[in-house]
Amino acid sequence: MISREIRRDSNKTRGYKVVTADCRAQRRRSRSQTGKIGADPVLCTRVLADLKHSRTPRPIAGRLHPEARDDSVSPMKGSMPADGKTVSHNAIYRFIYALPKGELAAHGVTLRYKRTRRRAPRPLGQPDAAHPDRWASAGRQSWAWSAWMTARTSPRDAYLATAKATG
Numbered sequence: 001m002i003s004r005e006i007r008r009d010s011n012k013t014r015g016y017k018v019v020t021a022d023c024r025a026q027r028r029r030s031r032s033q034t035g036k037i038g039a040d041p042v043l044c045t046r047v048l049a050d051l052k053h054s055r056t057p058r059p060i061a062g063r064l065h066p067e068a069r070d071d072s073v074s075p076m077k078g079s080m081p082a083d084g085k086t087v088s089h090n091a092i093y094r095f096i097y098a099l100p101k102g103e104l105a106a107h108g109v110t111l112r113y114k115r116t117r118r119r120a121p122r123p124l125g126q127p128d129a130a131h132p133d134r135w136a137s138a139g140r141q142s143w144a145w146s147a148w149m150t151a152r153t154s155p156r157d158a159y160l161a162t163a164k165a166t167g
Contacts, residue, residue, distance in 0.1 A: 036087055037095040046080045047092055051109045053078045057092035 009021035037043045050060045055076075066073045068084045075081050096104070096111075104111065 035094055035098065036091050038098070040085065042080070042083050043085050043087055044095075046075075046082045047087070047095065048107050048109065049078060049080050050076070051096075051104070051111070052107065054110075054112060056112070057089040057096070060092060061087055061089040 005021065005025070006016050009024055010016035037047055046064075047060060050063075053076075063076060063079075064082055064086045067075060067082060068086045
């Protein structure tokens with residue numbers, strides 16, 4: 001990236017000038033560029049309709065290519081016809097990330113994500129809701145330690161209670 005910037009913003013007589021390069025880079029950033037999907041309303045409605053049906057960019061782009069080549073292939077259920085236009089999955093990702101915050105939600109699109117939510121650890125001595133017979137303990141403790149933590153009594157009383165229970 002740096003070598004590309006130096007090559008782009010330097011000349012043979014003056015070399016690389018930081019201030020000039022910074023001004024040129026700022027001008028390049030300020031030019032708004034609409035992507036292929038944003039410029040075409042047909043593709044935009046098709047991609048948004050497919051995203052609304054929880055389809056990811058790869059299957060959307062993969063389906064557009066056979067639809068454009070073969071007339072016998074019809075659009076997927078819930079999709080708009082694309083009129084023979086194709087787009088890559090990278091262009092769809094760029095379209096998604098270029099949208100302002102909340103724009104996808106306004107169209108009713110919720111993106112899937114693969115991460116699972118982490119649960120907070122249970123406090124020590126509390127039973128698991130799914131498995132009431134399992135108790136949280138600090139490491140590999142004995143059953144007497146878990147009984148003591150649960151009963152909130154002294155270790156001697158917990159030992160005597162478990163000894164009486166086991167006979």
